[in-house]
Amino acid sequence: MKPIFYFLFITILSTFVGCKTDSISPSNPTPVIPAPTVAEIIKKNWSASSVLWDGVSQFDKSSTSNLIQGYNQYKLDLSNTSSLSITEFDGKKFTGKYSLSSDNQKLIISELSGLDGAPSGTNGSIEFKISSTPTANSLILESSAPYVKASNKVVRLSLIP
Template sequence: MKTNTLFTFLAATLIFGLLTGCRGKKVAPVSERIAKVWTAQKVDENNTTVYTRGAASNVRNYATFRLDLSKPPTVEYTEFDGNKFTGQYSVPSDSRLVLSSLNPAPTGTNGTIEFTISDLGDNSVKLTRTTASQKTGNTTNIYTLSNP
């Protein structure tokens, strides 16, 4: 009888372990996963690559570009030319990032810049600006960012 009881206990423990242990790891929401400091890895303006980190010749230097989302809801945003802005940010959906109340207001933005979020990984994200940037000649910019 002891062998049957032991066998039943072990079988039940194994089945319970398989059922509870096989659940996938819960993925944190986009708003938590994007809350990091991001720098430019690659930038496209109107579908033309103008910057790649470490490249010998770039059309524009985005080495100082920085998007600090590490202290929600505060954002610190540094454009390619070194101009710095502070404000608030929100992630109203898994595919939208909105920077608002930016001070001073970046050229032509009224203090708000919106991006479409795609390809969010642990250490990288792709952001597409939803409005043209006056600072780069009214181009639509796609930022491939990394979190070193």
């Protein structure tokens, strides 16, 4: 009789151990939503919040006395994949193409042209370092080389949507 009791006990025990419940292993786990890529984050129309030339403030959106008030009209429209438009601080508009470097550390602008041709001293190309990880509300760019239109100074743009 004891062998039958042990056999039944082990059979019942193994049945319960082999069962899974939803509380231990849910059949429909919550899917992990991937973080947006840099390309997805920057794909919008940006305007200047603050601008520095060689570290000297030229514009701050919250200020009423700016050295270069024209930055209130600055726009960098990256909302179309690979194509862009820029409205410079002097009001001139340009269109072109853009791409990101493979490490997402540079914004490369090319084929810029407008009514007067390419922006002064650029040959139609401008490269910006992405100074910090872009967010939905902030994009910080720094020109990789001095910019002729900025008195040959390195430009740092803090942009907001």
